[in-house]
Amino acid sequence: MADQGAPSMSVTMKLVAAELGVSVTTISKVLNNHADIGEATRQRVLAKVEQLGYRRNAVARSLTLRRTHTLGVIVSDLMHSFFVEVVSAIEAALGSRGYGLLLCNLGEDPAKERWQLEMLLERQVDGVILASTNAQRNGDLLRYLQSQGKGLVLIDRDDHQGLRCHRVVTDDEKVGRLATSHLIALGHRRIAHLAGPRLVHARRRHRGYLASMRQAGLAVGDPWGVEGGVVEQAGYEAAMRLFEAAPDVTAIFAVNDPAAIGAMKAAWETGRRVPDDLAVIGAGDIAHGDMLRVPLTTVSWSRDELGREAARLIIDQIEAHPDGPFHRVVVPPTLRVRASCGGAVDGGLPPTSETVMRRAD
Amino acid sequence: MADQGAPSMSVTMKLVAAELGVSVTTISKVLNNHADIGEATRQRVLAKVEQLGYRRNAVARSLTLRRTHTLGVIVSDLMHSFFVEVVSAIEAALGSRGYGLLLCNLGEDPAKERWQLEMLLERQVDGVILASTNAQRNGDLLRYLQSQGKGLVLIDRDDHQGLRCHRVVTDDEKVGRLATSHLIALGHRRIAHLAGPRLVHARRRHRGYLASMRQAGLAVGDPWGVEGGVVEQAGYEAAMRLFEAAPDVTAIFAVNDPAAIGAMKAAWETGRRVPDDLAVIGAGDIAHGDMLRVPLTTVSWSRDELGREAARLIIDQIEAHPDGPFHRVVVPPTLRVRASCGGAVDGGLPPTSETVMRRAD
DNA sequence: ATGAAAGCGCTAACAA
DNA sequence: TTGTTAGCGCTTTCAT
Numbered sequence: 023m024a025d026q027g028a029p030s031m032s033v034t035m036k037l038v039a040a041e042l043g044v045s046v047t048t049i050s051k052v053l054n055n056h057a058d059i060g061e062a063t064r065q066r067v068l069a070k071v072e073q074l075g076y077r078r079n080a081v082a083r084s085l086t087l088r089r090t091h092t093l094g095v096i097v098s099d100l101m102h103s104f105f106v107e108v109v110s111a112i113e114a115a116l117g118s119r120g121y122g123l124l125l126c127n128l129g130e131d132p133a134k135e136r137w138q139l140e141m142l143l144e145r146q147v148d149g150v151i152l153a154s155t156n157a158q159r160n161g162d163l164l165r166y167l168q169s170q171g172k173g174l175v176l177i178d179r180d181d182h183q184g185l186r187c188h189r190v191v192t193d194d195e196k197v198g199r200l201a202t203s204h205l206i207a208l209g210h211r212r213i214a215h216l217a218g219p220r221l222v223h224a225r226r227r228h229r230g231y232l233a234s235m236r237q238a239g240l241a242v243g244d245p246w247g248v249e250g251g252v253v254e255q256a257g258y259e260a261a262m263r264l265f266e267a268a269p270d271v272t273a274i275f276a277v278n279d280p281a282a283i284g285a286m287k288a289a290w291e292t293g294r295r296v297p298d299d300l301a302v303i304g305a306g307d308i309a310h311g312d313m314l315r316v317p318l319t320t321v322s323w324s325r326d327e328l329g330r331e332a333a334r335l336i337i338d339q340i341e342a343h344p345d346g347p348f349h350r351v352v353v354p355p356t357l358r359v360r361a362s363c364g365g366a367v368d369g370g371l372p373p374t375s376e377t378v379m380r381r382a383d
Numbered sequence: 384m385a386d387q388g389a390p391s392m393s394v395t396m397k398l399v400a401a402e403l404g405v406s407v408t409t410i411s412k413v414l415n416n417h418a419d420i421g422e423a424t425r426q427r428v429l430a431k432v433e434q435l436g437y438r439r440n441a442v443a444r445s446l447t448l449r450r451t452h453t454l455g456v457i458v459s460d461l462m463h464s465f466f467v468e469v470v471s472a473i474e475a476a477l478g479s480r481g482y483g484l485l486l487c488n489l490g491e492d493p494a495k496e497r498w499q500l501e502m503l504l505e506r507q508v509d510g511v512i513l514a515s516t517n518a519q520r521n522g523d524l525l526r527y528l529q530s531q532g533k534g535l536v537l538i539d540r541d542d543h544q545g546l547r548c549h550r551v552v553t554d555d556e557k558v559g560r561l562a563t564s565h566l567i568a569l570g571h572r573r574i575a576h577l578a579g580p581r582l583v584h585a586r587r588r589h590r591g592y593l594a595s596m597r598q599a600g601l602a603v604g605d606p607w608g609v610e611g612g613v614v615e616q617a618g619y620e621a622a623m624r625l626f627e628a629a630p631d632v633t634a635i636f637a638v639n640d641p642a643a644i645g646a647m648k649a650a651w652e653t654g655r656r657v658p659d660d661l662a663v664i665g666a667g668d669i670a671h672g673d674m675l676r677v678p679l680t681t682v683s684w685s686r687d688e689l690g691r692e693a694a695r696l697i698i699d700q701i702e703a704h705p706d707g708p709f710h711r712v713v714v715p716p717t718l719r720v721r722a723s724c725g726g727a728v729d730g731g732l733p734p735t736s737e738t739v740m741r742r743a744d
Numbered sequence: 745a746t747g748a749a750a751g752c753g754c755t756a757a758c759a760a
Numbered sequence: 761t762t763g764t765t766a767g768c769g770c771t772t773t774c775a776t
Contacts, residue, residue, distance in 0.1 A: 029532030082769035171390030443753035
């Protein structure tokens with residue numbers, strides 16, 4: 023009943039020092055393992071620290087050291103398991119090194135990126151890992167960030183061509199070729215592409231698609247390249263438009279898995295069976311993709327490696343080599359064949375009952 | 384080639400002040416909208432701030448104000464879309480209020496929770512939103528946290544019974560009853576429960592299961608309550624053990640959706656058809672649950688509301704009412720019927736081809 | 745081996 | 761209306 027009121031003062035070095043009749047400097051030195059402290063004193067300090075439950079104040083420390091041991095991570099869509107897996111890998115690698123992660127999710131709103139960066143700058147993060155670049159307009163801020171000696175790693179995006187910084191990406195053109203060639207090998211000829219936004223990685227996947235088509239001597243129908251987006255709803259809508267414009271396509275390569283899932287939904291709603299009437303392939307290897315209604319064939323590259331490498335590079339930049347050289351790590355993509363394109367099926371599941379088969383109505 | 388080297392000094396208030404020939408205090412006052420500044424000066428300052436590209440240093444500010452405008456968020460499993468959705472909602476609500484989020488993911492390792500909390504304490508966060516409590520041993524730290532005047536909200540967990548703090552939870556016993564009654568209504572009698580860990584919310588779901596069984600006059604077989612976990616693999620293993628011990632169960636209520644998905648996998652692997660041979664129901668409404676091989680029937684409660692309320696409460700505690708009263712917000716669960724239990728089916732998808740139906744081998 | 749002093753960048757009493 | 765002074769809690773020369 024009484025014990026409320028003002029929060030109890032927190033234990034500072036000053037207090038520990040006072041209790042021991044030594045100077046703050048001594049406490050600091052002990053806690054930072056400086057050699058010039060007598061063993062006796064060191065023990066006394068350590069004991070008192072323990073007894074008082076002293077915790078260092080990271081804010082004060084940051085102010086002095088000009089290092090926050092905090093990194094900003096900006097991702098475009100946390101609802102996509104791809105980014106979650108990347109963030110988890112980053113967290114695993116950085117957490118143990120004593121770094122905290124300030125997480126920023128762009129969600130729907132690409133314009134947020136700029137003020138997220140401003141916010142991270144104000145907070146004096148030691149670096150930024152960027153998996154978004156939704157907004158193209160922030161090159162100046164990124165450059166400024168680097169001029170301030172902060173780390174910067176672009177992951178899964180290869181935008182900002184002029185910017186010299188670390189990058190961890192996959193071979194997006196190969197992603198496009200892998201997906202498209204797979205469809206071609208299965209005998210498809212009228213293959214559409216649900217393209218993503220005007221970002222480098224999406225365009226490269228598109229380019230890979232075109233390259234594979236050309237190489238196979240296949241013409242690309244005018245309405246086959248549908249501008250879409252990278253979320254389920256966008257894929258759904260793009261596919262609907264595609265079916266309108268080119269009802270006879272037999273296969274779709276979607277820019278990523280959420281879009282592919284949207285396309286499958288659209289297919290079902292328009293009475294198309296997947297993969298019989300329409301083959302669908304995505305990219306990014308979304309979680310539970312093997313458990314989907316029709317297990318999704320996709321192109322996959324390691325999220326774990328993406329995150330781990332990003333962590334490694336940013337640590338390297340911050341702690342050892344602030345001025346480069348800058349690396350460009352490429353995580354290779356591989357085809358992951360499941361059921362959504364028919365043909366050889368891997369990871370398919372046993373038959374289910376008719377009950378499930380039949381439509382709800 | 385030359386422009387590398389030491390990072391350019393960053394612009395401080397001191398610099399802005401010097402350029403203008405005024406005091407730092409003046410700059411500070413302008414930037415914090417104090418009334419006692421002449422309009423002319425205010426404009427001059429603002430202009431110079433703009434011109435120099437001054438950004439406030441949040442670290443220094445935090446040290447003075449003893450407020451970091453940063454909150455810690457600890458979740459037990461980022462790979463579960465449930466928590467991602469909650470975090471997104473929190474981020475949406477808090478980001479606009481100027482708060483940054485330090486994200487901690489426990490992942491596999493429950494022991495991490497303690498040092499995550501220590502880390503957040505060192506970083507002087509204004510509060511912690513906890514969606515984990517994997518480790519039960521941290522009551523002392525949580526209490527200490529509160530004694531330091533920091534905000535604390537437990538979400539989706541009702542552990543630490545003695546601790547007076549805000550809570551946003553669902554009615555877990557009702558979750559259990561909703562799931563179990565649904566199975567009973569569909570005619571099932573031998574219903575097993577894949578229980579979660581020894582946390583309050585999991586036990587309550589179990590209790591709800593028992594209550595519904597009792598109310599229906601059904602005996603609960605000894606081997607039907609299998610201790611498991613909350614991730615897919617754990618559900619898989621628990622189901623396997625269950626099939627061993629009680630091959631004749633016709634329905635499973637899993638503590639959450641990932642576990643339910645694991646159970647479905649186990650069912651298929653042991654030649655059981657879902658839902659014909661085995662009905663499966665989960666809890667938590669995982670993302671893409673409607674797109675699964677067999678769309679998963681589940682119990683759902685709003686992640687958005689969970690996150691929003693948590694944000695609201697912690698802001699309230701930090702900015703307005705540090706000493707309570709503490710609220711306990713209950714987000715009601717509802718049944719979401721899909722295909723995995725048979726019976727009335729909602730959200731089912733149209734028939735797919737035989738190709739997909741047949742097993743890969 | 746230990747400590748005094750200065751300062752990181754900012755805010756807030758309190759004067760002027 | 762503006763500025764001076766005194767910290768916030770810590771690290772780091774530089775003395776002693």
